[in-house]
Every structure is written in C-alpha cells, then in structure tokens.
Amino acid sequence: MTAVPELRNHGIILNAHNDSEITAHVAGEDEETARRFGWWPACSTEETVRAAYANWARNWQEDGRVRAFAARIPGSGALVGGCELRIGPDGTGEVSYWTHAGKRGRGHARNALALLVRYAASIGTTRLEAHVALDNHASRRVAEAAGFTQASIFTDDDGTEMIRYTRDASGGGAASIT
Numbered sequence: 001m002t003a004v005p006e007l008r009n010h011g012i013i014l015n016a017h018n019d020s021e022i023t024a025h026v027a028g029e030d031e032e033t034a035r036r037f038g039w040w041p042a043c044s045t046e047e048t049v050r051a052a053y054a055n056w057a058r059n060w061q062e063d064g065r066v067r068a069f070a071a072r073i074p075g076s077g078a079l080v081g082g083c084e085l086r087i088g089p090d091g092t093g094e095v096s097y098w099t100h101a102g103k104r105g106r107g108h109a110r111n112a113l114a115l116l117v118r119y120a121a122s123i124g125t126t127r128l129e130a131h132v133a134l135d136n137h138a139s140r141r142v143a144e145a146a147g148f149t150q151a152s153i154f155t156d157d158d159g160t161e162m163i164r165y166t167r168d169a170s171g172g173g174a175a176s177i178t
C-alpha cells in the first residue's frame with residue numbers, strides 16, 4: 001500500500017483528493033476540459049467524479065498503475081486542478097494534467113507537472129510521455145516548460161492529431177516529497 005505523498009514547490013501542492021471537494025471538482029470542469037479528455041458532449045457529474053476519486057484511491061492503496069494527485073494552492077489549500085501519472089509495464093509513464101476553469105494562466109499546470117516529473121523519478125520511472133493535441137497550445141507550453149520535447153505525431157482513435165512528447169524522468173527540478 002502506498003500512501004499518497006505530499007509534494008510541494010513554490011506555487012503548488014500535490015496531495016490526495018478529498019471527497020468533500022467533489023462539487024468543486026465538477027464546477028471546475030468546463031467544455032475545454034471535457035473536450036481535451038475526450039468525453040464531450042458528456043460532462044463530469046458528482047457521480048462520475050466520485051467514481052474517479054474512488055478509483056484513484058484504490059490505485060494508491062493497491063500500488064496500482066495510476067497515481068493521481070489533487071493540485072492545490074499553498075496557503076489556502078484550495079483545489080485548482082490535478083495531474084496523473086499512468087505507469088506503463090516497462091518503466092515508462094504517461095502524464096496528464098488539468099486546471100480548473102478560471103484558474104488558468106497562473107502557472108498552476110506548469111508547477112504541478114514539474115512536481116509530477118519529480119515524483120515519477122522518485123518511484124523509478126525512467127521515461128515519460130505526454131500526448132497533447134496539436135492545437136492544444138496551452139498544454140504544449142506546459143509540457144515544453146517541463147522539459148518534454150516532441151518525439152512524433154500520431155492520430156488518436158477519434159481522429160485528433162496528437163503530439164507525443166517525451167523526456168527522461170530524471171532531473172525533475174526542486175521539490176520536496178513528504
């Protein structure tokens with residue numbers, strides 16, 4: 001069983017999700033998030049978020065392949081987004097990240113991804129990937145700021161042109177893990 005670690009840098013705290021924030025999580029999701037994660041025109045609901053939180057908690061408890069973190073502002077602890085590492089069978093990992101509507105453009109995703117990279121290295125992940133739609137310029141900026149570089153272009157199942165970004169997991173930058 002792996003306890004959810006708490007990771008911090010100057011701008012963000014990553015730690016466990018809390019069921020008391022399900023409403024805030026739903027409210028933070030907009031069409032952009034739903035489209036980018038491929039479930040639009042459906043949207044998250046309290047039920048789907050509760051199920052996601054339960055799945056993420058189970059993965060932590062069972063040392064599973066998905067390691068999801070809530071992203072919070074230092075000080076207030078307010079939930080502003082989240083990120084996830086999906087551990088592959090061969091020591092690689094795929095990262096994803098999101099920021100709540102109204103909380104974007106403040107460096108939260110960039111700060112969260114820097115911590116996630118550091119976490120991935122700490123558990124022995126050697127290589128990371130991020131799959132980003134060609135037209136998702138904000139996400140591309142976030143990936144590139146975290147040291148990811150473009151490796152290839154591919155078309156995903158729904159026909160979206162995607163960039164496969166990669167980077168070594170080592171050297172993720174300053175962060176404390178408690």
Ligand SMILES: CC(C)(COP(=O)(O)OP(=O)(O)OC[C@H]1O[C@@H](n2cnc3c(N)ncnc32)[C@H](O)[C@@H]1OP(=O)(O)O)[C@@H](O)C(=O)NCCC(=O)NCCS
Nearest residue numbers: 033036097098099104105106107108109110137138139141
């Ligand atoms: C992508 C996302 C996570 C970015 O979150 P964020 O907290 O705004 O990210 P940051 O503030 O750390 O950085 C955003 C960067 O994109 C830039 N940016 C924002 N909109 C942009 C646009 N339309 N074109 C180009 N750059 C853009 C910002 O200027 C910033 O770059 P900078 O740090 O060099 O100034 C957020 O938009 C989101 O949640 N989108 C929906 C879900 C999603 O797409 N997730 C990624 C899936 S791969």
